[in-house]
Amino acid sequence: MIQLYIPLGFLGVIYREIKQSLTDLDKMFTLMEKEREIADEPGALPIRIDASPVVRFENVSFAYEAARPILKNVSFEIPPGKTVAVVGSSGAGKSTLARLLFRFYDVQQGRITIAGQDIKHVTQASVRQAIGIVPQDTVLFNDTVEYNIAYGKPGASREEVEAAARAARIHDFIVSTPLGYNTMVGERGLKLSGGEKQRVAIARTLLKNPPVVIFDEATSALDSANERAIQAELRTAAQNKTTLVIAHRLSTVVDAHEILVMEDGCIVERGTHADLLAMGQKYARMWTLQQSASDF
Ligand code: ATP
Secondary structure (H helix, E strand, O other): OHHHHHHHHHHHHHHHHHHHHOOOHHHHHHHHOOOOOOOOOOOOEOOOOOOOOOEEEEEEEEEEEOOEEEEEEEEEEEOOOOEEEEEEOOOOOHHHHHHHHOOOOOOOEEEEEEOOEEOOOEOHHHHHHHEEEEOOOOOOOOEEHHHHHHOOOOOOOHHHHHHHHHHOOOHHHHHHOOOHHHOEEOOOOEOOOHHHHHHHHHHHHHHHOOOEEEEEOOOOOOOHHHHHHHHHHHHHHHOOOEEEEEOOOHHHOOOOOEEEEEEOOEEEEEEOHHHHHHHOOHHHHHHHHHHHHHOO
């Protein structure tokens, strides 16, 4: 019995780690069968969704632990095919928005709807099928690069995989390796840089072709060439998709339909980049700080 308990406990730890960082979703799906925190309502149906649904957070409040509210009455809308970006200090609750949209947790007050349907009342699996996540740090399978991309669409042909890799600008890199698409990657294979892994995640998402995309920007510092590359990739991944960007660099959000500035679980400023600069408050100060930091 002991032998059984230890691995299960260990899996629980891995599961929480993974859920926290939104990284290895695939591994998480398997583990989720072992430990479910939220369950479908009896008789829940799959969400019905078109190619560009509207996403709404309506007066959402949420706490991981009852005594410590994290999100407080948060409302915003991502219009069909548009991008809304969330910025703010560390711990403000940005990633929590992404976790709730992916239905890792159910909200305690308010509701989140996709195409007008409360995600609490439809099946989790259908919500997750509708959403593609480009995580901060993609964990790759110990398998070929082709497998890792094709995972976005089981049964995808080599042509489809290559088309997605080209769009994510990773194709040239792949074919420059001796075994091309058959190159093994992951812990026991070719180690890819953070940017290359993010491109694999984007190719996977493009193949999955979900109506909703969550882009969780990596926190690590980038040089300006890499920063421009990430911006271009974000645009590729977000094209015509209803997109939520969790941003750590303001340069990635300047084109967003709306930017939400979060502080301590509340939206304290919102608007376009130009609106927020004109307001001359927190966002404008963050912008000035980041601009002067990038001058060095
Ligand atoms: P960062 O920019 O550093 O990624 P963030 O704005 O994305 O921060 P969140 O990850 O949403 O912040 O976290 C918001 C708050 O919720 C933090 O204070 C964090 O400690 C807390 N929190 C996050 N996950 C959990 C959890 N599983 N259990 C308890 N508290 C948590």
